[in-house]
Amino acid sequence: MSKRDCLVANDWICGEYVRSRSQELIDATVEHVAITAASVAIGVAVALPLALLARRWRFLAAPILGVTTVLYSIPSLAMFSLLLPFFGLSASLVVTGLVLYSLTILVRNILAGLQAVPEEAREAAKGMGYGPLRLLWEVELPLALPALLAGVRITTVSTVALTTVGAIVDYGGLGTLILDGLDTQFKAQVLTASALCVALAITADLLLLALQRLLTPWTRAHRIRPGRFARKADPAKSVAKVAEPV
C-alpha cells in the first residue's frame, strides 16, 4: 500500500472519515441545530411572560429570578437525569433541560431591557393614546430588543455546547458522535464532531450578531462617536453572566 490509511491508523485528523461518514456528520449536525434552535425559541417564549410578570408584580421578581438562578447551578447531567421519569429517553427531555438553563440569562436580560425603557418614551406613547399591549409591542419591546438579543446570543452559544450532554439519552446531536467515539476509541470522529460543535457555536454567534445589527440599527449610530467611553464601558457590559452550566 502506497497510501497510508488514516482510518486504520486511527489518526486525529482524517479526510477519509469526513468523506465516508459525511451523511452521519450531517445528520448529527442537523439534530444539534434543531435541538439548540428549539430550546432557544421555547426559552424566549417562556422567558418573555416571566419577565413581564416579574415587572408587573414586583414581589414575583425575587422568586422568579431566584428559581432560575438555582436551576442554573444544577449540573447538566443531573438536570437531564432528573427529567428522565417525566420524558423518558427523548429529544424533548434534552430540549426541556436546555430551556430551563436558558431562562436564567433570558429572563434577566429581558427584564433589564424592559426596565431600561426611558420613562419619557412610555409617557409619550401613553399620551398618544397607546394601550398597554400596543405600548409593549411597539415601544417597549423594540427598545428592549438589544438586551433581549444579547441574552439570546449568550444563551445560544452555551446551548450549543450543552446539547452535547444530551448524548446520555442518545439525543445529543454531535455529542452522540463524541460519546460514541470514546467507546470505539475513534479519534477522528471525536475531534471532527468537537470541532464542528465549536464551529457551530461561533457561526450561531456571528449570525445572531448580524441579526442584532440588522434589527437594531439605532444602537450603532451613537456607538461610533464617543469611542473612549464606549470602549471603557464595553468589557463589563459584554459579560452578563460569566458562569455557564456544564
Add this chain to the structure above:
Amino acid sequence: MNAISGAYDWLTTSANWQGEKGVWHRLAEHLYFSGVCLAVACLIALPIAMLLGHIGKGGALAVNISNVGRAVPTLAVLILLTLTPLGEHGDLPTLIALVLFAVPPLLTNAYIGMREVDRSVVEAARGMGMSGGQVFARVELPLAYPMVMTGVRSAAVQVVATATLAAMAGEGGLGRIITAGFNLQNTPQVVAGAFLVALLALAVEGVLVLAGWVFDPMRGRSRVSE
C-alpha cells in the same frame, strides 16, 4: 411517580452507600477532584487576574476567555483529553479539564472586580502616599472582593458540574451513579444520583456564599463611599 419513590428506596438502601461503587466513595472522589482543581485554578487565575486588573492591562483577554469557555463543550474536552496519551495517566485528563473550565470565570470576575474599583478612591489612596502594593492590598483587594468571590462561586459550580460529566468519560465521582444507572436502565438509580449531584452543587454554592460573607474584609462596613 414510580421513579421518584424508587429513587427514595434507592437512597434509603444502605448497601448503595457502601463499597467502592457506593455513594460515600463516589462523593469522596467528587469532592477530591473538585477541591484540588478549584484550588489549582485559583492559584493560577487569581494572581494573573489581579495583576492585570491592578496595572489595567489585558482586559480583552480576561473578558473574552469567558466567551471562549462558553463555546467549548465540556464533554468534548473531557473525551478528547481521555483519548490523548494523557488518558493513560488515570485521573489526569479529568483534573486538567476541571482546571481549564474553572479558570475563565475566576479570571473574568476577578479582573472586572479590580477594574470596577472606583478610580477616585484609588487616586485618593495614591495621594495619601500609598505604594502600589499598599493600594492593591488595602484598597483594591477589599473593594474587589465581592466580584472575586462571585468568580470563585461560579468556578466551583462549574467544577462540580464538570466532575459530574467526567463520569461520561469513564471517570469516578457522583456522576458515575447516574451513568451506571443509565447502563443498567435503572431509572430510580439515575434519579437518585441526579438528586445527590444537584444537592451537592447547591450545597457547595451555599457554603461558598457563607464563606464569602464570613471572610469579607469589609464586613460590617459599607463599600459605598457616600
